[in-house]
Amino acid sequence: MQVIDPSIALEGTTPIEEERVRPVTRRTGADRAFRLTTFGAGTLTLLLMGVIGLFLLVRSWSAISAAGLSFFTTSAWQPDGGAFGIAAVLLGTFLVAFVALGFAVPLATGGALFITDYAPSKVKTPLVWLVDLLAAVPSLIYGLWGRAYLQPKIIPISEWISTHLGFIPFLKAKPGAGFAASTFIAGIVVALMVLPICTAVMREVFSQAPAGEKEGALALGGTRWGVVRDVVLPFGRGGMVGASMLGLGRALGETIAVTLIISPTFDITRLTHPLETGGNSIASLIALRFSESSSFGISALMAAGLALFVITLLVNAVASLVVSRSRSGASTEI
């Protein structure tokens, strides 16, 4: 076969002007209407988000302007008495969320790694289904179950921790203090609720660990644990952080399960002892106080809601940034 060098073949001939191909079909009126409608829907979603923030801001303005900066430092909540602020409820919100993450993140990591690297293929699909189903169970049912079934089982453990690990200051309970309705119990229930979302995101990230590197590690004589420790976990670190933060966002905004379990307190020293009775969160404050509030009280609750809205948005924005970064930058070639 003769090989013709294209540069020789084209020598002497004038290169043909390349014409840009345009789509033959022109956009009809229906097309323009279609584009406009979907664009309108997209814009509407953007507007909706802005409007939510705007309405909360407008309605909470009277409370915010009355309280000023003390809104962030006052721990009591008596809007009609003049003293109200989110210091205590904000602390309580984060404490519940941190207890929840303390349980959920290790479990979700283990569960996600089990699904991607250890489970037999027959178990894998049902397990993924089950995790999705757990995410669909209403928080109300978690709350009922947590209060009726889980709480009596956890109280003795709280007691044990408090007596045997009491040398750690915040784990020590005051003599005579109860252990029911505590931040600790609420945190465990919320942990079960954020477990599915954390597991799902981590599974997604771990399953994208480069197969070439995994096989390479195995070929070098590595054990399965070696592969997980030296390939999958380093690859998925960003995704783990992102998944934990997504879980944090969910945990911060959880309302009904927390409301059903904690007995509300505004006392900072009681809040900082998570094993003792009493806890609080912004969402449960709104749920409990809303129906009995004056119009100024409602304005104050709107301000608390606005704070929660802003915090969850920030946490989630950072989380999705971390997750998307971890996926894009880490692909490898073999």
Add this chain to the structure above:
Amino acid sequence: MTDLSTPDIATTNIEMKVVPDLIETEQRIGLRSIDSTAVFAVVGAAFGAMAFVWLLFTQFTAAGTNIGMFIVWYLVFISMIWVIGREQYDPVRARDLVARVVFWSAGLIIVVPMIAIATYTIAKGVTALTPNFFFQDQSRVGPLSPARVGGASQAIVGTLEQVAIAAIISVPLGILVAIYLNEVGGRLARVVRTIVDAMSAIPSIVAGLFIFASFILAFGGQLSGLAAGLALAVLMLPTVTRTTEVVLRLVPGGLREAGLALGATEWSTTRHVVLPTARSGIVTAVILGVARVIGETAPLLLTTLGAVSMNWSPFEGKQSALPLYVYRLFQLPQEVAIQRAWTGALVLLILVFVLFVTARIIGGRGPGHISRFRRARLAREGLA
């Protein structure tokens, strides 16, 4: 013949003996399968740890709680596996064995809450689950009536109407936004996708606050089923949008190009090629959206306060809803009320489960799956 062959076999036997010795110097590492030594190690460690716990809690200290005993058992179990692994193999394989057991138990622990919640709710709720739970309301129920009297029909009707309102608003909007993100695109699409992501994280109580601030305070609406439906729509929109978008992305690009190459316009390609291909996925998206909001309680606390008697109209007056019914009754002191709450929770759990399984079955079909109904219709029209 046989006499001659016997020495032959003997010599091969000698050779066979040599070969395994050579192999044994280099051991294969099993990845999936566990050899019998490891199985014995795990089972032995389990029983050994059990014996240890029994000794500890009956002979040396007072009996602990079940969970406490389980934690001690698990710690002993893991350390025993580690020790046995070190004795039987080498430290590397011992660590591998321990990791394997730890990850298997993490997989098991994920299963436990679902089973525990389901069995507990069924056990608590099934006693008061009678037909009149679906057909009677609470208007004739006094504090001393038994749990089998009266029902939650007003709550069931309320929930159905509120979820329907939410679906009427957010299903078309969500599908349109998903089409915009995937089929139309543009500079704004990335921003919209980020915002939809952020929306899925709005705490449900904030959605309720928003509807209260806008629909009720600013526009003078009533506390009603409509307000509740609007709040649920805010929560449902991101779920529908994200799931639909994922499904649209699965439609092969070749189908779109084929449609356009045949001279179809953008709109008719979307209408006649993309959407029919993704039909089952879109149905899944809608069902998952409904499952997401059907059990929401927090926004309802702020938008429709609940009612004891039947209110058919979602536009006027307070309306009950199944989650609200459960939440309110659970906080009453009477044992009967709590029993009713559990029945409501059971119905809610069954609803979510049925919706979820339906969504999975429909979504499990590949894109372009033609149902029996559709095939019959196509045959009638002479198309298939």
